[in-house]
Amino acid sequence: MSTEGKGVLLKADPIANTFRDEIKSALASSPRPPKLVGILATNSAPSRFYSEFTKKQCDALGVEFVLRKVGAAADESLAPGEGVEEAIIEANEDDTVDGIMVYYPIFGVQQDHYLQQIVSPYKDVEGLHFKFHYNLYHNIRFLDPKTLGSSLPAINNAPPAVNDEPPAGYVKSILPCTPLAIVKCLEYIGVYNKILPYGDRAYGKTITVINRSEVVGRPLAALLANDGARVFSVDIDSIQEYTKRPRQSAEERKYHPRHVVHPTSLSLQECLAVSDVVVSAVPSAEYKVKTAWLKDGCVCVNVAADKNFEADVREKASLYLPTIGKVTIMMLLRNL
Amino acid sequence: MSTEGKGVLLKADPIANTFRDEIKSALASSPRPPKLVGILATNSAPSRFYSEFTKKQCDALGVEFVLRKVGAAADESLAPGEGVEEAIIEANEDDTVDGIMVYYPIFGVQQDHYLQQIVSPYKDVEGLHFKFHYNLYHNIRFLDPKTLGSSLPAINNAPPAVNDEPPAGYVKSILPCTPLAIVKCLEYIGVYNKILPYGDRAYGKTITVINRSEVVGRPLAALLANDGARVFSVDIDSIQEYTKRPRQSAEERKYHPRHVVHPTSLSLQECLAVSDVVVSAVPSAEYKVKTAWLKDGCVCVNVAADKNFEADVREKASLYLPTIGKVTIMMLLRNL
Incomplete structure (x- = not known):
């Protein structure tokens, strides 16, 4: 079959590579490698695959990755998801942990949504906490980091964005x-x-x-x-x-x-x-x-x-x- | 047909009445009647009925009830749910409002769950904020009211419950x-x-x-x-x-x-x-x-x-x- 007139098939690699370089140079100026905890609570093949993929990417970039297996992922006699909430809370409270990612789906949409609120917004690298969705829906691009600690949705008081650099005292809001x-x-x-x-x-x-x-x-x-x-x-x-x-x-x-x-x-x-x-x-x-x-x-x-x-x-x-x-x-x- | 051997059909009224008296006497000692805002965003018959029922119950008890209609409930040319998030935020920020209830379902399970996190936990009379679910799942019955303002799940540091009275400095956690x-x-x-x-x-x-x-x-x-x-x-x-x-x-x-x-x-x-x-x-x-x-x-x-x-x-x-x-x-x- 001729490919004439056909559109271009674009792989994700060249796009990912532009960010790989940016992340590498940011890491080079950081005092210690950041630590990411991945929490795997099921035996589902896509989640297992994705956790291995995360590890490979972290290793290549010099990010410390710790995979925490709980529930059926740790022991086949346990139910999927057993212990996942406890593992999240432990990582929230561990000052050496900079970021937490959880391999969903675990229980289903509703209970997984509950778990997404349990992850500290200070460590939510996936951007799944409702506060980040709130900022996105309200087009609040920058936030005062102190407001992340509040259970209330943020009041938008940052100056309007003229470029993608946050004004002094503000940081970019995480996007999902x-x-x-x-x-x-x-x-x-x-x-x-x-x-x-x-x-x-x-x-x-x-x-x-x-x-x-x-x-x-x-x-x-x-x-x-x-x-x-x-x-x-x-x-x-x-x-x-x-x-x-x-x-x-x-x-x-x-x-x-x-x-x-x-x-x-x-x-x-x-x-x-x-x-x-x-x-x-x-x-x-x-x-x-x-x-x-x-x-x-x-x-x-x-x-x-x-x-x-x-x-x-x-x-x-x-x-x-x-x-x-x-x-x-x-x-x-x-x-x- | 004989009713011999049949079990008892129990209506909810006598059970509700025991609480009606308790609420009445609590209101009698309150300096002003509490104000509840109901937010109705759809034309669904059960939601409309439930909002009228809330009003009747509030009137009978001496609670101030304000029904705020938005979206399709306010104007048939608008979509169901249009303006509901803005109405919640306004009620959050209005110091004269003590409680907020939203008539669900509006958008569907996922987006409604997002809205439930937008309601201030200080005004969430329905107990649908994830912090209250967290306390329930963790059997945390009493909480330091300050922790309600935090985006992090509560640390359980209340003394163990011996009866249903909270220790000094603590209040009961709201239950759904x-x-x-x-x-x-x-x-x-x-x-x-x-x-x-x-x-x-x-x-x-x-x-x-x-x-x-x-x-x-x-x-x-x-x-x-x-x-x-x-x-x-x-x-x-x-x-x-x-x-x-x-x-x-x-x-x-x-x-x-x-x-x-x-x-x-x-x-x-x-x-x-x-x-x-x-x-x-x-x-x-x-x-x-x-x-x-x-x-x-x-x-x-x-x-x-x-x-x-x-x-x-x-x-x-x-x-x-x-x-x-x-x-x-x-x-x-x-x-x-």
């Missing part, structure tokens, strides 16, 4: 790893336009995000819309439009412009027909985005473990990223 | 309303034995809880097991046993005995055959607990909006509570 990795991929391939002002670099782009979970789809849609894109957020029973425009209040324009969400009457086919970028993160091997529905020359990003695009996706897509896991782990180490 | 209401029903009907020591009054009882959500089933199973019961926690794909005995470590015995969770090989039929109490909270009109599987003389409590027990449940049950909503709202006002 997977949505951040997707944004970094879109920056790499030029969907984000660096000539546009900081904080608005996706303006003019229409993006469809398929999945609206709290871990990937909803934060990603919000992040892209906060950066100026028109976003269609698609889940099994509804399609919503996320945009900064045109329903921005005077208050929002002045201080911390953030996206708003409206229902839309467009169908998935109509959304795809106008989308410059399609990101799919549906956890199902059966789900496929129809190539016939894609806009010619669009960019397609597969975030799911299974392939959510048809084999002929590059007949329509100008660029196809089949996997972004290597970038995600770099974001995690960067957060650390 | 629905699980607490079920416990209060079980106290009323004598499943909790007041002759046993405080904190262990369900010892000797075997209880099956059908549903393992983070809002009802899992906290309820933990609460009952922390109080000494042997609990089978049943969900669609597994059955777990929650118990304080016999896997208690020396550390736990000394300081804050809490339940442990193990998988069990018993089937639902086997669990029901030995259960003194069966609580069902399955959100489905189709789901029914088989009367034939119940232990003769057991107590059955229906927590779901739909009836989870068959029409002939009292052929086996000695007591049947078809609904506990009135007790739940009393718990909410008591938390306030």
Whole structure:
């Protein structure tokens, strides 16, 4: 079969490498290597694989990685997840630990969400604590580190962001790893336009995000819309439009412009027909985005473990990223 | 049909009334009536009904109730949930507001869970903030009110509970309303034995809880097991046993005995055959607990909006509570 007219298949490696160098030089100026604790509580093959992958990446970069196995991962007679909460609390309280990552899924969406709140926000390299989601949804990019210790959502009192450097006394808010990795991929391939002002670099782009979970789809849609894109957020029973425009209040324009969400009457086919970028993160091997529905020359990003695009996706897509896991782990180490 | 041999049908009213009197006398000694804000963000009939019911109960007791309608509840052209997060933040920041309740479901389990973390734990009368779940799972009954302001899970440093009065400098931790209401029903009907020591009054009882959500089933199973019961926690794909005995470590015995969770090989039929109490909270009109599987003389409590027990449940049950909503709202006002 001829590859003429076919789009480019883009592996995650070159994108991950740009961050690898950045992390290496940051580590070189650090007094001691940071220590990351990985907590593995199940025997699931993807979690085991991902924990080994984390170790390899940490070793290569000079980050200290300690894998703590609990529950069924430590002893087959134990239940999956047994002891995981205790292991998190121990790592929270251990001053030598800088970062904690937990290999999900363990119990299921609800109980895993509870566990994500137990990880100290000071050590949450995955960015899964609700405080980080709150900052993302509210487009609060910088925070006073003291407010991380509060159980209340942050009051936004940082000056407006003019570039990605925090003002004195503030630090960058952690962003959830997977949505951040997707944004970094879109920056790499030029969907984000660096000539546009900081904080608005996706303006003019229409993006469809398929999945609206709290871990990937909803934060990603919000992040892209906060950066100026028109976003269609698609889940099994509804399609919503996320945009900064045109329903921005005077208050929002002045201080911390953030996206708003409206229902839309467009169908998935109509959304795809106008989308410059399609990101799919549906956890199902059966789900496929129809190539016939894609806009010619669009960019397609597969975030799911299974392939959510048809084999002929590059007949329509100008660029196809089949996997972004290597970038995600770099974001995690960067957060650390 | 003869009612001979049939168990007692117990309405929630007499149980709710015992708390109504307690709340009334507490309010009589309060300098001003407390203010509860209810946030209604959808047009769903059960949520509208429940908000009217809250108002009626507040009026009768002399609690100030303000219903804040947002999204589709305020204007049919708006989406369900639009503006709900902003309404929560406003109530958090309003010093005249003592308590906040939000009528769920709004967006679905995941996004609703996010909203539950946005409500200030100082005003969370429903007890849905992860800090209260943490205290419940860890059997931390009293807390230093200062720790409520921290984003970290509480360190358990209160002296062990000898009765239900907090030691000086501590307050009772809020318990999630629905699980607490079920416990209060079980106290009323004598499943909790007041002759046993405080904190262990369900010892000797075997209880099956059908549903393992983070809002009802899992906290309820933990609460009952922390109080000494042997609990089978049943969900669609597994059955777990929650118990304080016999896997208690020396550390736990000394300081804050809490339940442990193990998988069990018993089937639902086997669990029901030995259960003194069966609580069902399955959100489905189709789901029914088989009367034939119940232990003769057991107590059955229906927590779901739909009836989870068959029409002939009292052929086996000695007591049947078809609904506990009135007790739940009393718990909410008591938390306030």
